[in-house]
Amino acid sequence: MAGLSGLLDIGRDALAAQAFAVNVTGQNITNVNTPGYVRREVTLETRTAGPQPWGSVEATGIRRMRDQFMDARLFEASGFAAAAGARDDALGVIEGVFNDFGGTGLGTSLSDMLQSFSALTANPSDPTTRAAVLAKAQAFVTQVHTAAGTISTLRTDLLSRAQGTAAEVNQLVSKIAILDQQIAAQVATGAQPADLQDQQGKLVEQLSQLTDVHTFTDGSGRLVIQGSGTTLLEGGQASSMAVSTALDGSLVISVNHPGGGSDDITQRLQGGQLAGIRQARDVDAVQIADNLDQLVFDVATAINTQHAAGYGLDAQNGRVLFALSGPPGTAATIEIAQAMQGHPERLAASDTAANLPGGTGNALKLASLASAPIASGGTRTAIQAYSDIVGDVGMRKAAAAQESEIREAMKAQVTTMRDSVSGVSIDEEMVSLSKYQRAYEAASKLIRTADELIAGLIQELGR
Amino acid sequence: MRIADSTRLGTVMRDIASVQRQLFAASRQASTGSRLAGPSSDPVAAAQLVRIQGAIGETESYSAVLRTVRGDLEMSEATLDDAGSVLGQIQDLALQGANGALTASDRATLSAQVKQLKAEMLRLANQKGSIGYLFAGTSDQDAPFDAAGTFLGSPQDRVAKIGPGQSMVVSASGALAFTALGGNDVFAEIDALTAALDSNNQAAVSASVKSMDACQRQIVAARADAGTKLARMDTADVAFEQAKVALSSQGHAVGDADPAESYSRLTALQAGLQTSISVAKTLLDTLSIQQI
Numbered sequence: 029m030a031g032l033s034g035l036l037d038i039g040r041d042a043l044a045a046q047a048f049a050v051n052v053t054g055q056n057i058t059n060v061n062t063p064g065y066v067r068r069e070v071t072l073e074t075r076t077a078g079p080q081p082w083g084s085v086e087a088t089g090i091r092r093m094r095d096q097f098m099d100a101r102l103f104e105a106s107g108f109a110a111a112a113g114a115r116d117d118a119l120g121v122i123e124g125v126f127n128d129f130g131g132t133g134l135g136t137s138l139s140d141m142l143q144s145f146s147a148l149t150a151n152p153s154d155p156t157t158r159a160a161v162l163a164k165a166q167a168f169v170t171q172v173h174t175a176a177g178t179i180s181t182l183r184t185d186l187l188s189r190a191q192g193t194a195a196e197v198n199q200l201v202s203k204i205a206i207l208d209q210q211i212a213a214q215v216a217t218g219a220q221p222a223d224l225q226d227q228q229g230k231l232v233e234q235l236s237q238l239t240d241v242h243t244f245t246d247g248s249g250r251l252v253i254q255g256s257g258t259t260l261l262e263g264g265q266a267s268s269m270a271v272s273t274a275l276d277g278s279l280v281i282s283v284n285h286p287g288g289g290s291d292d293i294t295q296r297l298q299g300g301q302l303a304g305i306r307q308a309r310d311v312d313a314v315q316i317a318d319n320l321d322q323l324v325f326d327v328a329t330a331i332n333t334q335h336a337a338g339y340g341l342d343a344q345n346g347r348v349l350f351a352l353s354g355p356p357g358t359a360a361t362i363e364i365a366q367a368m369q370g371h372p373e374r375l376a377a378s379d380t381a382a383n384l385p386g387g388t389g390n391a392l393k394l395a396s397l398a399s400a401p402i403a404s405g406g407t408r409t410a411i412q413a414y415s416d417i418v419g420d421v422g423m424r425k426a427a428a429a430q431e432s433e434i435r436e437a438m439k440a441q442v443t444t445m446r447d448s449v450s451g452v453s454i455d456e457e458m459v460s461l462s463k464y465q466r467a468y469e470a471a472s473k474l475i476r477t478a479d480e481l482i483a484g485l486i487q488e489l490g491r
Numbered sequence: 492m493r494i495a496d497s498t499r500l501g502t503v504m505r506d507i508a509s510v511q512r513q514l515f516a517a518s519r520q521a522s523t524g525s526r527l528a529g530p531s532s533d534p535v536a537a538a539q540l541v542r543i544q545g546a547i548g549e550t551e552s553y554s555a556v557l558r559t560v561r562g563d564l565e566m567s568e569a570t571l572d573d574a575g576s577v578l579g580q581i582q583d584l585a586l587q588g589a590n591g592a593l594t595a596s597d598r599a600t601l602s603a604q605v606k607q608l609k610a611e612m613l614r615l616a617n618q619k620g621s622i623g624y625l626f627a628g629t630s631d632q633d634a635p636f637d638a639a640g641t642f643l644g645s646p647q648d649r650v651a652k653i654g655p656g657q658s659m660v661v662s663a664s665g666a667l668a669f670t671a672l673g674g675n676d677v678f679a680e681i682d683a684l685t686a687a688l689d690s691n692n693q694a695a696v697s698a699s700v701k702s703m704d705a706c707q708r709q710i711v712a713a714r715a716d717a718g719t720k721l722a723r724m725d726t727a728d729v730a731f732e733q734a735k736v737a738l739s740s741q742g743h744a745v746g747d748a749d750p751a752e753s754y755s756r757l758t759a760l761q762a763g764l765q766t767s768i769s770v771a772k773t774l775l776d777t778l779s780i781q782q783i
Contacts (some may be wrong), residue, residue, distance in 0.1 A: 060496050067495075119531075127529040129540060129746060139545045143552035149651040149658070150559035151622045153632050378629070386622075386629035386649045386662075395652040398549060411545030419538030422530025429531060440505060444498045451495020 032485070034077075035478035041075055041084035042471035048087040049464040056452045057461075064230025066092045066450040068222060092222050098446045099229065100243065103236035105442040107299025109435035110237040114304025115312070116428040121182050122316055123425045125175045126418045134171045135414050138327070141168040142398035142410060148377050149392050153341070153385035158372035162364070165349060169362055172324050176359035179317045186309040187271070190279055193238050193301050194269040197260075200235045201253065204228055205266040208251045212264065215249060235260075239269070239300035240293075255300075256293035258283045278310040312424050319417050321355035323403055324362055327410045328352050330402040331394065338376025338390025345381075347374055503771040510767045514760045521753040527746050536745045543742040547735060549655065554731045556651050557724050560661040563620035564721055567663035570625060571714035574615045574668070578710055581608050581681060582703040588688050588696040595691035602688035609681045613640060616669050616678075622649075626665025635665045640678025642670045653727050659720065668713035677706045 049070040059065040068090040075086035128135050144164040151157045207228040214221040232253065235241050240255030246263070253261040260267050265286045272280045281302060284290040297303040332348035339345045351365045352358060368374055379389025403413035519528060530537035587593070588601045616626055616636045623631025628645030635644030646666040652658045667673035680702045687695030 123529045123531055129525065129527060129537075129544075131544065135541050135544065136548070139548040143548055146549075146552045146556050146652045147559070150556040150661070152649075153623055383629040383645060383647050386627070386631040386645070387647065388629075388650050388652075388658075392650060392652050392658050396656070399655045411542055415538040415541035415545070418530050418541050419534045422532075422534030422537045425529070425531035426534055440501070443501065445492075447495040447498045447501075448493040451493070451497045453493060453495050456493070 032478055032482050035481075036475060038082075038084040039471050039475035039478060041086060042474065043468060045072055045085040045087040046464045046468040046471060050461065050468065052090055053457050053460045053464060057454065057457045060452045060454055060457075062226075064226050064233065065452070066094045066222070066226055066229065067452045069093055089220055090222060092225060093450055094229070095446070095449045096244075098442070098449055099232075102439070102442045102446050103233065103241045103243065104299060105435065105439040106233060107236045107240060107303075109432070109439040110301045111299050111304035111307070112428060112432035112435045114301040115308040116304075116425070116432040118182060118186060118305065118308030119312060119421075119425040119428050122179060122313060123421055125178045126421045134175050135411070135418065137164070137168045137171040138414055139398075139411055140164045142327075142395075145391055145395035145397070148375065149388040149395055152377035152388050152391055155372060158375050158377075161375055162368065162372045166364055169350070169364060172320070172359045172362060175320060176317065179313050179320075180360060183277070183309050183313050186305050186313075187273065187279065190281070190302060190305045190309070191271045193305065194271045194281065197235065197238050197269045197302075198266075200231050200238070201260050201266040201268075204231050204235070204251070204253065205261055205264050207231070208261065209264045212248075212250055237300060239302050240296075240298055241300070256283075256291075256296040256298070258291040258293055259285070278314075279306050281306070308428075316417065316421055316424075317359070318356060319420065321358040323410070323413050323417065325352065325355045325358040326403040326413070327397075328358070328362055330397050330400070334390065334394050334397060335376050337379070337393075339378045339381045339384060339387075340371075340374035340376050341385050342373060343381040343384060344374070345376060347376065349375075499774065503774055507764070507767050507771060510760065510764045514757070514764055517753065517757045517760050520748045521750075521757045524748055524750065524753075525746055526748040540742060540746045543738055543745065547738045547742065550731050550735045550738065553652070553654050554728060554735070556653055557728050557731070560622070560649075560651050561721070561724055563622050563625060564661060564663065564717055564724070566618070566620045567625045568714055568717040568721060570615050570618045571663060571668060571710055571717060574612060575707060575710045575714060577608050577612050577615065578677070578703065578707050581605055581612075581684065582700065582707060584608070585684055585696060585700045585703050588684070589693060589700055591693060593693075598688040598691050598696070602685045605681060605685050605688065609640070609678065609685070612677070612681065613638070616640075616665060624665075626663060626668060628662065628664065628666060631662070636669070636678065640669075640676075640682065642666060646670075646672055653724070654731075657727075659723065661720070663713055663717040663720075667716075668710055673709045673713065675702060675706045675709050677709070680706050 049072065052068050052070040056067050059067075071088050071091055073086050073088045075084045077083045126134065141164040144161040147157055148161050207224055211221045211224045211228065214224065228251065232241060232243055232251075235253070239260075241260075242254045244252055246252050250263055251261060252259065258267070260269075260283065267283050267285045269281065269283050272282075274280050279294060280292060281294045281297060282290045282292050294306065297306055328350040329352065332350055332352065335349045336346050340347065347367055348365050349368055351363045353361045375391075377391035377394075378384050378387030379393070380387060383389065397410070399409055401407055401409055403410050404416070408416065516528070520526060527533055527537055527540065584601050584605050588598050593601075613636055617634040618625045624633065624635055624644065626644065627633060627635035629647045629649055630643070630645040631649065633643065635642060637643055642665070644665050646664070648660040648664050649662040650658050651661045653661075664673075669677045671679075680699065684696065684699035684703065687699055
């Protein structure tokens, strides 16, 4: 049976254990708002005293309250949310190009140009009317250049952004690798590197917003990061990501491994900003630009063909109105033909030289192009084909916005679930604080009682 | 489920942000009156709106064509009316000249009057409108008749586009009104009359009376034709105005926000935000153990 001095030992152990628990609680409270912080719980165990049936208490360590499965889901959810957000942002820029409800955009200039040929039929010999037709054609060309330029600039920006993101990925993976080495070293000494693990967890979460991330620990407890079918970190060795462009200008995202060899993950990316950037840049923007190029090519070709059939006021025929190339690239390169620039009198309104200057035979045919199926393989009018592009852009942007919203909601839900395991609740910590405080006070009382008993015994024995 | 402080605060912040986003969209809608902030607001409606705006532009362009050509055609009609009167006067002089009691000197006097009237007739036939010479056909930048009354213009009429798939002749044909292409060469007939008067040839003058009558009918027919075209333009213009109204109202139906609905939505969201904020305040103030 433990003697009175044993009681003092028990009290001492209790004071130490409860004080440690108060410390842990204090750390939790302090870090309530710290991103990446995983709450700790103190592990209290009975300290056995050999074969004796009694013992005291011992704080054997702390437990980081984290659920690997939940973390994995969070990485995935935040990756998808970041991808959807990046695509949504990029499409917002393109949507602006086709948002001309105010009547000053590309659609209006296309319509104005086509209708200007009707005005030409009313007064084909009037220099002002002719100049207006040429001005409308020039306005259309300018608007088309603006639209193509905006999409092209966006693609250039997105390339820079992808390269910046890859640099950020490399920086994060390097930091995670260093932390992984430090954690391994501490674990080897039997320490619990919870703070380092928190930092590492936070960095991995940041990484998951940039690219696909799946994590697990290998047999020796080292962190492995994989994503898009390749390995970014294994055994403390970080791979590096690089972004370049293919011959057709599309992104090539590759991962180079430290031991040599590389993987092209471009087509396999699903999550993270990089995936959203790639989707917006090399799928959405390319398809929209292609559609615009085709529309501009179809309209300009139809006008050119008809225009060449007519006669200018100088009795010459065979001239085209637009200088064309492509597609692709038609929208960016279309110009008013050199021979027509500054020469409204060369507009071919008449269908014969004999009917000059008031003949409108060709202007009538040019005006009819407004309602003729000249676009989309001869199935749509120019305005219908343009409205198809507007609808397509709107649908892409709406789908991206909706997906972004859904992904963010899913991320919020997973975050809530993860925080229900790892997050700090001040209420809970206050209860814990009181609990450990009371235990500490009780342990003090225990020591005081033991002390009084010993003092009383000494007094009695000394009498 | 454990509710961590970050969850409580995060949820409150997300909820308020969500209401604020909706409120922003509703304020934009209420202040602009437009349901569509961009094509993504309603892609189908956006595409439809583009087509409607295109159709409105097309209709407006046809109206503009009608406005441009109408003035000259009205002027042509009035000018043909004047030409008819002048020809009537010539016809009267021819009738007088056919009178057997007239002397050669009387006929010479009549001839001088007819020559003046021919000059007036030429002035009318060479009348210029806002676009060009009214009766020159497609050669509208040059006078269609020379001093002798020879037609130098084009028999080809000017044609304008006045509707989808529709074009119409928008000039009165000088060739049909004044030249042999219409059946009678008016100026040649007048010349024949003056020649008959000058040569004191009563029989020839009598013959001219008939031909003047034919010329008169020819000019009246040309004038009637111009009138018919003007009527057609009127009909087309009314149709375009109606189409424009219909298209505009379609455009409003597709693109506009219902003011009452947007206002009530705005009010509801404002109230919602206030509630959200006060609920958030309550939640954040909710009894915490620290306060006990």
